[in-house]
Amino acid sequence: MKRVPAIALLLASSFATAADFVDLRDAPAVRGDAAAGASKVAVCVACHGPSGNAVVPAFPALAGQHAGYLYQSLAGFRRRADPASPMTAQVQSLTDADMADIAAYFAAQSRTVPAAASSTDAPGARLFRDGDATRGIVPCQGCHGADARGHPGRDVAARYDYYPALAAQQAEYLAARLRQYRAGTLTDTSNARIMQGVAHNLDDAAITELAAWLTATPR
Ligand code: HEC
Ligand code: HEC
Numbered sequence: 636m637k638r639v640p641a642i643a644l645l646l647a648s649s650f651a652t653a654a655d656f657v658d659l660r661d662a663p664a665v666r667g668d669a670a671a672g673a674s675k676v677a678v679c680v681a682c683h684g685p686s687g688n689a690v691v692p693a694f695p696a697l698a699g700q701h702a703g704y705l706y707q708s709l710a711g712f713r714r715r716a717d718p719a720s721p722m723t724a725q726v727q728s729l730t731d732a733d734m735a736d737i738a739a740y741f742a743a744q745s746r747t748v749p750a751a752a753s754s755t756d757a758p759g760a761r762l763f764r765d766g767d768a769t770r771g772i773v774p775c776q777g778c779h780g781a782d783a784r785g786h787p788g789r790d791v792a793a794r795y796d797y798y799p800a801l802a803a804q805q806a807e808y809l810a811a812r813l814r815q816y817r818a819g820t821l822t823d824t825s826n827a828r829i830m831q832g833v834a835h836n837l838d839d840a841a842i843t844e845l846a847a848w849l850t851a852t853p854r
Pocket of ligand 2: 778
């Protein structure tokens with residue numbers, strides 16, 4: 636029997652060609668129609684707030700989020716059909732075009748400036764900027780931007796529009812997502828696997844500090 640080198644098996648398992656895995660490393664720009672999207676979000680803003688500015692802590696803000704990221708997030712909810720997520724029922728009847736329009740609509744809305752003030756000296760700010768080598772925590776700013784508004788290369792390469800802005804996001808939601816990545820329950824795209832690797836070394840204190848600082852950072 637021919638022996639398959641271990642490295643080949645590793646690569647095959649980490650980037651499997653399974654139908655439910657999406658490789659976003661060469662993702663195209665999402666081109667939806669924001670005006671058409673406006674007529675499709677009545678049900679969404681009931682939970683995500685006016686124009687996508689959420690007020691309930693567990694509901695993520697969508698206003699001003701990048702269209703590529705929003706689109707892929709919606710497609711992910713439809714693909715996974717996780718019965719535990721309230722989003723599953725919301726996306727079942729949406730077409731790809733609906734998702735692109737809705738993503739364009741929310742991307743074009745301005746995010747309300749948070750009431751709390753952020754400090755460049757807060758523990759979360761330092762982790763975001765510098766990471767912490769002693770705990771194996773990598774800096775976040777390289778991928779999410781020094782201002783936490785998204786990948787610095789997003790105007791150059793469409794695939795970076797699939798990296799989310801984090802500033803002024805709901806703290807409870809941010810922490811929940813980081814714990815999800817850390818637990819390895821969200822791994823069905825190349826981007827989710829990037830965050831799984833990052834979150835692996837985050838301890839609970841780091842998650843709380845990062846979420847607290849990010850939510851108070853204006854977008
Ligand atoms: C019943 C409340 C509710 C409704 C209605 C709702 N959502 Fe959500 N949405 C949530 C919750 C809660 C989450 C986080 C849950 C999760 O991750 O499984 C979420 C997550 C999301 C996310 C992921 C955000 C991110 O940063 O990754 C997007 C995008 C989204 N919703 C868009 C929509 C759109 C578009 C609609 C309308 C078609 C909608 N939602 C309707 C509650 C709701
Ligand atoms: C190497 C690049 C990279 C680094 C470094 C990185 N991220 Fe991410 N992050 C991503 C990508 C790509 C996504 C989108 C993942 C997806 O689509 O599921 C993401 C998603 C997220 C999300 C989900 C946002 C939402 O709206 O649902 C959070 C929260 C997050 N990152 C926080 C962090 C924090 C905190 C750090 C630093 C400890 C960090 N990231 C470092 C690339 C990175």
